[in-house]
Amino acid sequence: MLESPGVQIVPLAISAHDVRVSRGGNEVLRGLSFELPRGRLMGLLGPSGCGKTTLMRALVGVQRRVSGELLVLGEAAGSPALRRRVAYVTQAPSVYGDLSVRENLAYFAAIAGAEPARIATVLDSVELTALAGRVVHGLSGGQRTRVSLASALLGDPELLVLDEPTVGLDPLLRRQLWSLFGRLATAGTALLVSSHVMDEARHCDELLLMRDGLLIARETPAGLAQRSGTEDLDEAFLRLIASAGQDPPQASA
Amino acid sequence: MSRTLATSARVLRQLRRDPRTVALLLGVPLVLMGLLRLIYDRHLTEFDAVGAPLLSLFPLFTMFLVTSVAILRERTTGTLERLLTTPLRKLELLGGYGLAFGLAAIIQATLASAVALGALGLHVAGGAALVIVLCVAVALLGMGLGLLASAFAATEFQVVQFFPATILPQLLLCGLLVPRAQMNPALHAISDVMPMSYAVDAMRHLSRDPSATSALWGDLAIVLGFAMLAVGLGAATLRRRTA
Numbered sequence: 166m167l168e169s170p171g172v173q174i175v176p177l178a179i180s181a182h183d184v185r186v187s188r189g190g191n192e193v194l195r196g197l198s199f200e201l202p203r204g205r206l207m208g209l210l211g212p213s214g215c216g217k218t219t220l221m222r223a224l225v226g227v228q229r230r231v232s233g234e235l236l237v238l239g240e241a242a243g244s245p246a247l248r249r250r251v252a253y254v255t256q257a258p259s260v261y262g263d264l265s266v267r268e269n270l271a272y273f274a275a276i277a278g279a280e281p282a283r284i285a286t287v288l289d290s291v292e293l294t295a296l297a298g299r300v301v302h303g304l305s306g307g308q309r310t311r312v313s314l315a316s317a318l319l320g321d322p323e324l325l326v327l328d329e330p331t332v333g334l335d336p337l338l339r340r341q342l343w344s345l346f347g348r349l350a351t352a353g354t355a356l357l358v359s360s361h362v363m364d365e366a367r368h369c370d371e372l373l374l375m376r377d378g379l380l381i382a383r384e385t386p387a388g389l390a391q392r393s394g395t396e397d398l399d400e401a402f403l404r405l406i407a408s409a410g411q412d413p414p415q416a417s418a
Numbered sequence: 419m420s421r422t423l424a425t426s427a428r429v430l431r432q433l434r435r436d437p438r439t440v441a442l443l444l445g446v447p448l449v450l451m452g453l454l455r456l457i458y459d460r461h462l463t464e465f466d467a468v469g470a471p472l473l474s475l476f477p478l479f480t481m482f483l484v485t486s487v488a489i490l491r492e493r494t495t496g497t498l499e500r501l502l503t504t505p506l507r508k509l510e511l512l513g514g515y516g517l518a519f520g521l522a523a524i525i526q527a528t529l530a531s532a533v534a535l536g537a538l539g540l541h542v543a544g545g546a547a548l549v550i551v552l553c554v555a556v557a558l559l560g561m562g563l564g565l566l567a568s569a570f571a572a573t574e575f576q577v578v579q580f581f582p583a584t585i586l587p588q589l590l591l592c593g594l595l596v597p598r599a600q601m602n603p604a605l606h607a608i609s610d611v612m613p614m615s616y617a618v619d620a621m622r623h624l625s626r627d628p629s630a631t632s633a634l635w636g637d638l639a640i641v642l643g644f645a646m647l648a649v650g651l652g653a654a655t656l657r658r659r660t661a
Binding site: 188189225226227228229230243248249251252253255257258259260261262263264268272273275276277278300316320 | 425
């Protein structure tokens with residue numbers, strides 16, 4: 166919105182320095198530092214309850230009590246100008262169950278200021294074209310997840326924050342979505358995608374491994390395999406936790 | 419503005435997908451007015467005295483319930499959180515709801531007044547057009563109160579309980595049962611700060627004496643003031659950042 170020729174393009178989609186979040190007296194994020202360049206697909210992995218969703222909520226500006234420095238596309242996370250540049254998909258599909266797929270997308274397109282023509286493109290990319298006229302209530306969980314994802318793609322965001330977008334999907338669809346994420350990254354979008362399925366890590370350019378509100382590693386999938394001495398990413402994660410001990414040190418970014 | 423209109427269109431589309439709710443919204447006032455006419459079959463002046471204020475309260479009841487449940491759903495299904503991460507502003511969201519429900523209130527009030535003033539012979543000296551104006555103001559009040567109630571409820575069970583908790587005391591004190599001037603001073607003072615009292619006062623003026631326009635507009639302004647206050651307080655509860 167405020168772009169003028171003098172504004173330099175910030176190469177980083179996310180820059181986090183000592184980010185902390187407290188909730189009810191507990192620190193649920195205990196000092197995270199990392200960077201995500203544009204055009205990269207980053208996986209956010211870790212057991213449920215480790216703070217993945219809290220980190221994502223902090224990035225999109227809906228989390229209270231965030232301290233530390235958290236910059237998104239060069240601006241403070243949650244600043245109003247970012248709302249058209251960043252899109253967020255919650256873990257539970259947040260779409261209107263009583264509307265059809267197309268009606269949902271038409272509404273979110275209007276909100277995002279996207280061209281109506283984007284709707285067909287986006288439907289196609291999540292393989293929902295055949296279901297466009299169906300009311301969302303009648304769809305399966307996986308189909309609803311894709312409606313929610315499609316709604317986020319409409320505005321052609323520079324950063325996509327996706328909370329467990331592949332939960333409940335069959336393997337074929339999972340692969341298709343990860344390949345879609347890869348294409349989006351190649352086209353210049355930065356993506357932060359959470360998952361608790363380690364197996365999905367291999368689709369990412371980079372991985373952030375979280376446990377108990379801390380980052381325990383930032384690695385490429387290959388680097389993770391090498392560091393832990395196993396190709397099995399589940400096993401690699403377990404070994405990392407074991408080697409990190411009870412109170413793992415802050416991973417260097 | 420386009421985002422406000424898109425929101426209204428979306429809300430109306432959701433309403434259209436729910437024909438049973440629409441039928442109840444439009445049909446219940448007609449049935450109740452008909453019932454009231456039968457109850458007061460031998461006391462038609464009392465039908466006028468009770469029926470006219472009641473006509474103006476239907477939009478309050480229905481819009482309170484519809485809004486409180488609709489906004490609660492936005493809060494609990496995650497759509498509100500999503501909307502708050504988009505360029506949509508809170509006032510655009512509420513404006514969208516206001517336009518959509520305002521339109522629903524116009525249709526409801528038009529239908530109910532047509533039947534009450536026409537077929538049932540209810541006398542409203544000020545005429546149907548002003549009845550509809552009042553009904554829209556009252557509907558906005560119901561919307562504001564419903565929006566506020568949704569902030570204090572975690573489930574749909576809880577939010578509908580706010581209806582007897584917040585609306586029924588107003589119904590008892592608004593002057594429909596006993597004129598407010600005849601209540602004991604404490605109750606009268608309480609009724610003075612309840613918005614529904616002014617809606618009923620406005621309808622009384624409207625139904626008896628069309629020349630008393632300044633009192634009517636005064637009451638109407640108070641109803642709208644309360645509506646603004648409730649919407650404003652409700653908007654403050656649409657928090658972008660939550661724990």
